[in-house]
Amino acid sequence: MWRLSGRIIRVGEALFPVGDVVLGGLSHIARVILTCMQADAGIRATLNVKFKEDFIKTAEKAGLKCSFFDRTKQPKESPTMDWGTKEAIEKVGFVPDAIYDKGDVGKEAMIRIVGTTPSDVIEKLGIILSLLRLRLCRRR
Numbered sequence: 607m608w609r610l611s612g613r614i615i616r617v618g619e620a621l622f623p624v625g626d627v628v629l630g631g632l633s634h635i636a637r638v639i640l641t642c643m644q645a646d647a648g649i650r651a652t653l654n655v656k657f658k659e660d661f662i663k664t665a666e667k668a669g670l671k672c673s674f675f676d677r678t679k680q681p682k683e684s685p686t687m688d689w690g691t692k693e694a695i696e697k698v699g700f701v702p703d704a705i706y707d708k709g710d711v712g713k714e715a716m717i718r719i720v721g722t723t724p725s726d727v728i729e730k731l732g733i734i735l736s737l738l739r740l741r742l743c744r745r746r
Contacts, residue, residue, distance in 0.1 A: 634687045638705070638718050641691040646701040651724045653731060657706055657715030664737045670703035670730060677710035686713075703730055 614623050635652055642649040655661070662672050674697075675690035694705040701720060709715030721727040 637687040642701045645695050648722045651727045652720045653727045654716050654718045665734050672704040673698045673702040674706045
C-alpha cells in the first residue's frame with residue numbers, strides 16, 4: 607500500500623504535500639479498510655482528511671452517504687479504527703462513503719473517505735472539493 611509519509615498542508619490557496627510517497631500503509635488506515643471489507647468485500651481504498659463540519663454537510667448535499675462514531679463511547683480494550691468503523695457501518699447498515707468522528711481529548715477529529723479503488727475515493731473527494739470551491743466563489 608502506498609502512502610504519503612507526511613501530510614498535505616495549505617499555504618494560502620495552494621496545497622503542498624510534505625513528505626514522500628512511500629510503500630507501506632498506515633496501520634490505522636489499513637484497519638479502516640479491513641473493517642469495511644467485512645461488510646463489503648469491494649472496499650479497497652480510503653483516505654483521511656481533517657474534520658470540518660462543512661465538509662460533511664457538502665458531502666451529504668452531493669448525495670454521498672456519511673456516518674460517524676463517537677470516540678467518547680469507545681470501549682477501552684478496542685482499537686479505535688476497528689471499533690469506530692464498525693460502529694459507523696452498523697448505524698447505517700452499509701459501508702458509507704465517509705466515516706467521521708469529532709475527536710476526543712488528544713485525538714484528532716478526522717473524516718475517512720472510503721471506496722472500491724483509489725480512483726473512486728479521489729472522485730468522491732473531488733466532488734466535495736468542487737462543491738466547496740463553488741460555494742466559496744459564490745460568497746465572494
